[in-house]
Structure formats: structure tokens, C-alpha cells
Amino acid sequence: xxxxxxxxxxxxxxxxxxxxxxxxxxxxxxxxxxxxxxxxxxxxxxxxxxxxxxxxxxxxxxxxxxxxxxxxxxxxxxxxxxxxxxxxxxxxxxxxxxxxxxxxxxxxxxxxxxxxxxx
Numbered sequence: 001x002x003x004x005x006x007x008x009x010x011x012x013x014x015x016x017x018x019x020x021x022x023x024x025x026x027x028x029x030x031x032x033x034x035x036x037x038x039x040x041x042x043x044x045x046x047x048x049x050x051x052x053x054x055x056x057x058x059x060x061x062x063x064x065x066x067x068x069x070x071x072x073x074x075x076x077x078x079x080x081x082x083x084x085x086x087x088x089x090x091x092x093x094x095x096x097x098x099x100x101x102x103x104x105x106x107x108x109x110x111x112x113x114x115x116x117x118x119x
Contacts, residue, residue, distance in 0.1 A: 014079035022092035039089035040096035042067035048086035
């Protein structure tokens with residue numbers, strides 16, 4: 001049995017999601033998808049500018065959309081055939097669940113999905 005690399009599998013899933021039309025890219029489009037309830041998983045780049053991450057984090061704080069920080073801007077962009085990206089959103093439930101499982105398993109990243117009860 002061959003052991004596979006979860007990070008490589010995650011990149012492959014991102015490419016699949018892009019080909020399926022299930023990815024939204026860029027901070028503004030991701031924020032719109034979260035507001036509209038279409039985003040099933042949000043991935044923020046580790047090296048995203050604090051201002052860009054803050055825009056998405058502030059919105060996610062009051063939502064139940066699962067989200068995590070993973071990869072670099074360059075890696076996220078390459079995975080979906082784009083320029084470097086600070087944020088992407090997966091719009092399809094099945095791909096989002098698979099990607100979430102791979103990313104958490106592969107890097108031990110905590111997936112955040114609870115809303116902020118304080119307001």
C-alpha cells in the first residue's frame with residue numbers, strides 16, 4: 001500500500017474544484033460567497049497580508065463557515081491556476097469536506113467553524 005502526501009492530495013482537490021467551477025478566488029469574491037452563504041470552506045494563505053486576512057476573518061467571526069489557514073499565496077494560486085491568492089472559497093460540499101479532511105490531517109491545522117457568541 002502506498003502512502004500518499006495529504007498536501008499533494010489537497011492541491012489536487014483544489015485543482016479539481018477549480019475545473020468543476022466550485023472555487024471562488026480573491027478576498028472580495030470570497031467575502032461575497034461567505035455573505036451569500038455559498039462558501040462551504042474558506043482557505044486563507046499563511047502569508048496573506050494582515051489587512052486581507054482581517055477582512056475575511058472579521059466576516060467569518062460571525063458565521064459558521066469552516067475556515068483554516070493553509071499554504072502560501074503562491075501555492076494557493078498555483079493550485080487553482082491563478083496568480084498568488086490570499087483567500088479561496090470552496091463552494092461544493094463534497095469537495096469542501098474532502099479538502100478539509102486532507103488539510104487537517106496533513107498539517108494538523110485547526111479548522112475553525114464556530115461563530116463568535118460575544119457579538
